[in-house]
Amino acid sequence: MIVGEQKPIAEIKEMVAPYKKLLVLGCGTCVKTCFAGGEDETAVLASAIRLVSRKEGRTIEVEELTVERQCENEFIQEAAEAVGRNDSVLSLACGAGVQAIARRFVTKPVLPGVNTTFIGVLEKQGLFTEECSGCGNCELALFGAVCPVTRCAKKLLNGPCGGSQAGKCEVNPDTDCAWQMIIERLKILGQLDNLRAYVPPKNWNTSTSGGPRKLVREDHII
Amino acid sequence: MKNASISRLEKLLTAGEFVVTAECGPPRGSNRERIIEKGKLLQDVVDALNVTDNQTAIVRMSSIAASIHLLNIGLEPVMQMVTRDRNRIALQSDIMGAYSLGIRNILCLTGDHQSFGSQPDAMNVFDIDSMNLARTVREMRETGQDMSGHELDEAPKMFVGAAANPFADPFEYRVIRLAKKIDAGADFIQTQCVYNLERFREWIKLAREEGLTDRVHILPGVTPLKSAGMANYMNNRVAGMDVPEAVIQRMAGVPKKDAANEGVKICLETIAELREMEGIHGIHIMAIKWEEIVAGIVEGAGLLPRPDLGVS
Incomplete structure (x- = not known):
């Protein structure tokens, strides 16, 4: 699977600062398995952004949604309405997902919430190791x-x-x-x-x- | 060991001489006097002088340029080249360029990983490995073609060296890897520093049994220790290094002011033991930041004067 790690909240906070309505968009396949961008992480991150913004006196409306895969149009389509309601998207997919979302919704700023790290395996609970470079x-x-x-x-x-x-x-x-x-x-x-x-x-x-x-x-x- | 180059090192080895090589590192800057000073210390002391290629991944003057400065004062350089920083295009190009400038020996290495060096943020290359590089240099020499099969207008005819570490793991594979390097193109081998004579003796015995010592010139490496601290550091912090406890204890057992002398003594004893081993064709002295000691070691080992072949 593709392994990724959520970006630190400090970095995410800066990235989303210019926006008033943010959709935190999770991805239910690879990044869900490595606890970076599935439904649970999406919910936790959305709350964290609300909290930190309130604390700093900023108003931001945060909506959350997770689709099965952000790298396939069929699933991306499920996010269309939610994307339309917001002025920006924070994608918790891998780099491919982020780009696929941006390509589909050309007028929306799409921000990466995850650092995509490697193609790897879950070696044991909590440990992922890189195994493949996709050299072709x-x-x-x-x-x-x-x-x-x-x-x-x-x-x-x-x-x-x-x-x-x-x-x-x-x-x-x-x-x-x-x-x-x-x-x-x-x-x-x-x-x-x-x-x-x-x-x-x-x-x-x-x-x-x-x-x-x-x-x-x-x-x-x- | 095809006689296709005009390297002095090759001539001496082919003539059956016990050769002496040493190592010197180019400066961290463009001051050519630094490398010339180091070279002058070793004139008439060594048969050839290795010039490192950004060793330990610290940025230095290029090994080609530093080799040329040494060549200009009459020393024969062994240009070290690593595959860490150049892809196959740059490697072949630099080898042709080096040969055109008069460099006749190359030591093919993969190189220390950049995470150990001064710029760990760098991207590495590792397009090919040291085995591939050795084969490339030999093929250029023997077929007159580059890696793409293009006929070269005067092919570089380098005397090809490679490294071996008898102390790394897995031990049983170390001799297979040596055989692979010879098959790939190595004419001579310079080894990691020898402190553990027992293990080295076992390695060279296995190499002899496989007939490898007849197919390649093996020059074991030695590095004089300056202090007990250095012995410990080498053993614990330098990848692939094996300094036995007895050697560390011996260094620690003398007063600090005598430690360097003790280090030289150990080095001379090691050289003496190595010379007794069948299948050894010379010695490679890597005096780290201590080039001024090399002449004394070569003299102390009874290896002076160096043979004169009437070639520079």
Whole structure:
């Protein structure tokens, strides 16, 4: 899923200061799962904005609404009336959702309430870890399904580097060395020979290096 | 180890000499006198001098420029190049440029992560890794083409070096990685500083058993310790460093004023032990901010005078 973290209230407060009627718009998919922008967070944040504005002598009307996904028109449409009633939108979706809302409601200022951080997994309650960079050319089969492009701080395809000690990354001792994990996985799978193979430079053209990406599914175009 | 370049370091290694290299860091500024001063301390003391490339991710004079300043006073540089800051376009371009200026040796590194350096806000590159870089330099030398397959108008023919850390984990993989670096293109290897001789001996034994010491020139690294504090710092704070407790205790066991002498003594004993090991082809002295001690160490180790090949 896409993992995000709500921006600090101090930053949000400054962003919404110019507006009188604000719609706090939650998103019920990824950011709900990581407790950044689902229904509950939307309600709490709306109250916090009301409170902090009142305390500072500002009047702002805050409405709250959560749609299933802010990245699909079908769901965005459900927010149309509420957006129309307000003079600004604070979107708690990921960066894609914020832009999709802005594109649909061109005259409204749409503000980001969440910092989108990464594509990751819920490792355990309260802990999300980055696992995928969306490079557009998945080579996980080579690496025992541990991604060195994302999980090695130096993106080494022929790792580990000389800084790997006791299974930890030199950049952060709280981070497991991706290459240690790759080696352990390959050992279990009986594929240690993969390590002897030279991995050539990656073609980054399928990643953001090739410019903004598009996926066209001819079979789904109506 | 194809004889396709005219590096003095390569000639000496090929001739079976026990070589001496050292390391010096360019200044944090444009003052070329700083690098020339360091170079002069090492003239006729080392066979080649590594020039670091923004080491520990601290911004310094470029390794190409600093290498040229050393070349101009008759020293042979080993230009270090990291993949942290340049993509494949810039790397190849700089290698061609460096060769055109007379640089003949390169040490291919991935580089310290920028979060350790003076500008942790920087974006890193890591387009390719050190293994890919070593292969790129070799391919340019041997095929005369760049990475895209374009025929070059005079290909750079560099003597290719790579690094190895026998002390990092997982240990059993360290020799496989060495083999990979040799396959990729490394002609010589400079290692992380050796303090743990036992572990180094085990590593070189495994390398010998795989036949690797016949395929590459291995120059173990040594760094003289200045104090017990430095020994502790290296062990605890420097990534991939292994300073055994006995060495730390030995440094701590002498009065402060004698610590540097003790450090040099340990360094000389280490060199003596390393020279006894089969498969070692030289020594790489990394005297961190202590270049003036290198001449004494080389002399103390009985490695002077350096061989004269009649080439500069």
